Amino acid sequence: MIRNKIKFNLISPFADNINQLKILPVFALNKSFFEKKMSSDSKFDLPKRYQGSTPSVWTEYIALALKYKPLNLGQGFPDFAAPKYVTDTLAQVSCSENPLLQQYTRGFGHPRLVQAISKLYTKLIKREINPEKEILVTSGAYEALYSAIQGHIDEGDEVIIIEPFFDCYEPMVRMAGGIPRFIPLEPRKSNKEEMTSADWVLDENKLESLFNKKTKMIILNTPHNPVGKVFHQKELEKIAKLCIKWNVLCISDEVYEWLVFDNNKHIRICTFPGMWERTITIGSAGKTFSVTGWKIGWAYGPANLLRNLQMVHQNCVYCCPTPIQETIAIAFEKEMQRIDSEECYFNSLPKELEVKRNYMAKFLKDAGLKPTIPEGGYFMLADWSALENKVDLNTESDKYRDYRFTKYMTKHMGLQGIPPTAFYSEENKPLAENYVRYCFMKKTENLEKAAELLKNWK
Numbered sequence: 001m002i003r004n005k006i007k008f009n010l011i012s013p014f015a016d017n018i019n020q021l022k023i024l025p026v027f028a029l030n031k032s033f034f035e036k037k038m039s040s041d042s043k044f045d046l047p048k049r050y051q052g053s054t055p056s057v058w059t060e061y062i063a064l065a066l067k068y069k070p071l072n073l074g075q076g077f078p079d080f081a082a083p084k085y086v087t088d089t090l091a092q093v094s095c096s097e098n099p100l101l102q103q104y105t106r107g108f109g110h111p112r113l114v115q116a117i118s119k120l121y122t123k124l125i126k127r128e129i130n131p132e133k134e135i136l137v138t139s140g141a142y143e144a145l146y147s148a149i150q151g152h153i154d155e156g157d158e159v160i161i162i163e164p165f166f167d168c169y170e171p172m173v174r175m176a177g178g179i180p181r182f183i184p185l186e187p188r189k190s191n192k193e194e195m196t197s198a199d200w201v202l203d204e205n206k207l208e209s210l211f212n213k214k215t216k217m218i219i220l221n222t223p224h225n226p227v228g229k230v231f232h233q234k235e236l237e238k239i240a241k242l243c244i245k246w247n248v249l250c251i252s253d254e255v256y257e258w259l260v261f262d263n264n265k266h267i268r269i270c271t272f273p274g275m276w277e278r279t280i281t282i283g284s285a286g287k288t289f290s291v292t293g294w295k296i297g298w299a300y301g302p303a304n305l306l307r308n309l310q311m312v313h314q315n316c317v318y319c320c321p322t323p324i325q326e327t328i329a330i331a332f333e334k335e336m337q338r339i340d341s342e343e344c345y346f347n348s349l350p351k352e353l354e355v356k357r358n359y360m361a362k363f364l365k366d367a368g369l370k371p372t373i374p375e376g377g378y379f380m381l382a383d384w385s386a387l388e389n390k391v392d393l394n395t396e397s398d399k400y401r402d403y404r405f406t407k408y409m410t411k412h413m414g415l416q417g418i419p420p421t422a423f424y425s426e427e428n429k430p431l432a433e434n435y436v437r438y439c440f441m442k443k444t445e446n447l448e449k450a451a452e453l454l455k456n457w458k
Contacts, residue, residue, distance in 0.1 A: 049174075049175050049176075049177065050175060052174065053171055053174075053175075056167055056168075056422075057167060057418060057419065057422035058075070061074055061075075061406075061410075061416065061418060062075070064407065064410050064411075064416065065410070065416055068410050068411055068414070068416075069414075070409075070410045070413075070414045070415055070416040071414055071415050071416065071446060071449050071450055071453065072416045073415065073416060073417055073438040073439050073440075073442060073446075073450055074406070074416045074417050074418040074437070074438070074439065075418070075439065076225070076292075076378065076379060076439050076441065077292045077293075077439075077441070078290045078292070078441045078442070079441075079442050079443050079446060080290075080442070080443045082289055082290040082291045083289065083290070083331075083345055085331070085334065086289050086291065086327065086331050087291075089327045089330050089331065090323065090324065090327040093323045093326045093327050093330075094323050100322075101322055101323055101326055102322065102323065103322060104319055104322065105319055105320075105322040105325060106319065107313070107314055107318050107319040108132075108135075108136050108137065108310055108313070108314075108319075109131075109135055109136060109137030109298070109320075109325070110137065110320075110322060110325035110326060110329065111131075112325070112326060112329040112330075113137055113325040113326070113328055113329040113332075114131040114132065114135045114137060115131050115329070116328075116329045116332035116333055116336070117129075117131070117135050117137075117283075117298055117300065117332065118130070118131035118134075118135060119332075119336060120332060120336055121281075121300055123336075123339075124268070125268055125270060125271050126271070127271075127276065129300055130303065133303035133306065134300055134301060134302060134303050134306055135298060135299070135300045135306070136298060136299045136300075136306055136309050136310055136313060137296065137297075137298050137320055137325060138296075138297045138298060138299060138309075138313060138317065138320065139295050139296070139297070139317045139320055140284065140286060140295040140296065140297045141253065141255045141282050141283065141284040141286070141287075141297035141298075142168065142295075142297065143297065143313070143316075143317060144282045144283075144297045144298060144299040144309070145166075145168060145169070145172060145251070145253065145282060146168075146172055146312070146316075147299070147308075147309040147310075147312040147313045147316070148251050148280050148282070148299060148308075148309055149172045149173055149176050149178070149217075149251070150172070150175075150176050150312045151308030151309045151310075151311060151312045152216065152217060152249055152305075152308050153173060153176035153177065153178040153216060153217060154176070154177060154178075154216075155177035155178075156177065156178075156179065156214065157176075157177070157178045157179070157214065157215075157216035157217070158178065158179045158180075158181050158210075158212070158214040158215045158216060159173045159178045159179065159180055159181065159215075159216060159217045159218070159219065160181050160182075160183065160207075160210050160211070160215060160217070160218040160219070160248075161173070161180050161181070161182050161183075161218075161219050161425075162182075162183055162184075162185060162202065162218075162219065162220065162221065163182050163183065163184040163185065163423065163424050163425060163428055163431075164184075164185070164226055164227065164420055164423030164424055164432060165219070165221065165423055165424075166221060166225055166253065166423070167422050167423055169219055170425065178216070178217075179214075180425065181210045181215075182424075182425040182427070182428060183202060183203070183206055183207055183210060184424070184428050184431055185200040185201060185202060185224075185227060185229065186200065186201060186202075186203060186431075187199055187200050187372070188200075188201055194373060195370070195371075195372050195373065196372065196373045196374075196375065197224065197227045197228040197229040197230070197372055197373065197374045197375045197376075198229065198230075198232070198375060199372070200227050200229050200372070201235075202235065202238075204238060207238070207239075207242065208242060211242050211245070211246045211248065212246070213246070215246055215248050216248065216249060217248060217249045217250070217251060218239065218242075218243065218248055218249075218250050218251070219251045219253065220239060220250055220251065220252045220253065220269060221252075221253040221254075222236075222252070222253075222254060222266070222267075222269075222376075223254075223256040223257070223259060223260060223266065223374075223375065223376025223377040224376070224377065225256065225377055225379055226377075226379040226381055226418075226420060226423060226437045227372060227374065227379075227381060228372065228373075228374020228375055228376055228377045228379055228380065228381075229374070229375060229376070230260055230264045230265075230266060230375040230376040231267070231269075232267070233267060236267055236269050236272065237272065239269065240269060240272040240273075240274065240275050243275065243278055244274045244275070244278070247278070248278065249278050249279075249280070249305070250269060250270075250275065250278060250279045250280070251279075251280050251282065252268070252269050252270065252279055252280070252281045252282065253282050254266070254268065254281055254282060254283060255282065255283060255284035255286075255287045255297070256287055256376055256377040256378070257283065257288075258287075258288060258346040258349065258350060259287070259349065259350050259353060259376050259377055259378060260350060260375065260376040261350060261353070261354045261357065261374070261375055261376060262354070262375060264375045264376065266376065268281060269281075270301070276301075276302060277302055277305075278305075279301055280299050280300075280301040280305055280306070280309070281299065281300050281301060282297065282298070282299050283297060283298050283299075283300075284296075284297045284298075285297065285298075285324075285328045288346070289328065289331055289345070290349070290441075294324050294328075295320075296320055296321075296324055296325060296328055353378060353440065353441065356440045356441070356442070356444065356447060357373070357374065357378075357380065357440050359440075359444075359447055359451075360380055360438065360440040360447060360450075361373055361380065363447075363450065363451035363454060363455070364380070364382050364438070364454070366451075366454070366455065366458075367387075367454035367455065367457070367458050368386050368387050368458060369382040369383060369384050369386070369387065369436075370382060370383040370386065371383075378439055378440055378441035379437050379438065379439055379440075380437070380438050380439075380440055381420060381435045381436070381437055382435065382436055382438065383434050383435055384405055384434060384435070384436050385434040390457070391405060391408045391409070391412075392408065393405065393408065395407075395408055395411075395412075396408060400419065400421045400429055400430075400433050401433040401434065402419035402420055402421050402432060402433050402434070402435060402436060403419045403421065405419070405436060406418065406419045406436055409436075413453060413457055414453060415450055415453050415454070417436040417437055417438050418436070418437040418438075419432075419436065419437075420432040420435045420436070420437050421433060438450075
């Protein structure tokens with residue numbers, strides 16, 4: 001069926017005949033009418049699948065940062081240089097005499113990169129991964145998530161989301177017609193002086209009650225953003241057993257896979273018996289090599305599951321930048337040669353970050369906040385409620401207290417964090433109102449500035 005197309009012809013300001021010139025004043029006089037007509041016409045509303053969507057927390061807080069210029073510990077990106085050999089390699093690739101490195105590459109992943117990813121994860125999960133059929137290179141892990149959810153979720157499918165969650169999970173599920181079912185990580189009551197991310201746990205009975213015949217997918221994030229939880233063997237075994245029992249697909253978001261501290265171990269759920277055939281694992285070059293602006297991610301899993309992602313990807317992004325994929329492939333090849341040594345970036349970066357994490361935990365505690373010490377990732381949640389008498393929450397009109405606290409700190413203290421209620425469903429947002437999220441993947445000098453700001457404030 002061929003649909004009729006409506007053409008919106010613009011009037012040229014360079015009219016070359018008198019008739020066009022006569023039209024222009026009429027258009028100018030009625031411009032406000034046309035704008036009002038179009039803005040009020042329901043024909044141009046958001047499609048139903050997007051209705052209910054709101055601007056993300058990043059839109060608002062980036063604008064705040066630009067206006068007030070605080071020390072930004074909110075956004076999750078490094079403010080120090082990526083490994084020099086990685087950026088030098090990109091410069092060399094961009095000047096290569098091979099003209100094909102500046103052109104389109106294979107849509108599902110640059111050949112050299114998928115080969116490198118295959119070799120790495122074949123070694124890590126002890127299973128041969130087919131580079132052509134079982135790996136998809138995407139525009140960041142973000143697009144890998146999008147392609148996985150759009151490619152597998154149909155109208156009415158239920159998706160279990162663990163809270164707090166990366167804020168795109170819920171809208172992506174809803175846009176695909178899915179029904180999110182939420183379960184929060186709950187901090188265990190403890191007499192310990194210091195809380196760690198291991199103290200945030202799932203209620204096993206609640207988790208089990210969410211699985212049913214309509215459940216299509218569960219989204220797992222380990223190491224976790226923003227809690228920093230590294231899911232341990234028994235926790236993953238419970239999730240795996242439920243996935244197998246109900247034949248549920250697991251999307252395992254593992255972008256912080258190398259950033260694990262205190263001798264904890266990152267365990268990949270796809271290695272559990274019965275889980276390879278029902279797991280799509282997602283990774284990120286941005287997090288792996290500290291180049292978040294390069295926006296290259298990947299998904300790997302069995303070919304029959306990856307096919308759905310490929311269909312979404314080829315009709316959306318098609319292919320990712322060739323020079324950046326070539327560079328990341330070379331970086332992987334270099335790191336794989338020294339993967340068992342301390343010089344490997346995958347091993348040296350977490351040691352560097354562990355020092356920064358410990359320093360942040362100390363200066364937050366010194367200021368009166370109660371941090372949760374993360375086992376992985378590069379974020380730290382801290383309970384600020386003991387400082388409520390030092391801030392005027394009434395200066396902001398936001399519904400949730402963490403938004404008011406973080407905005408007050410941005411505007412009056414020059415220190416920006418992120419409100420964690422942004423990572424919860426509406427019904428569970430009250431669980432996070434007393435927390436703030438900070439990022440410690442920052443220069444030491446900027447962490448020292450944050451410590452000084454809080455010290456002077458106290």
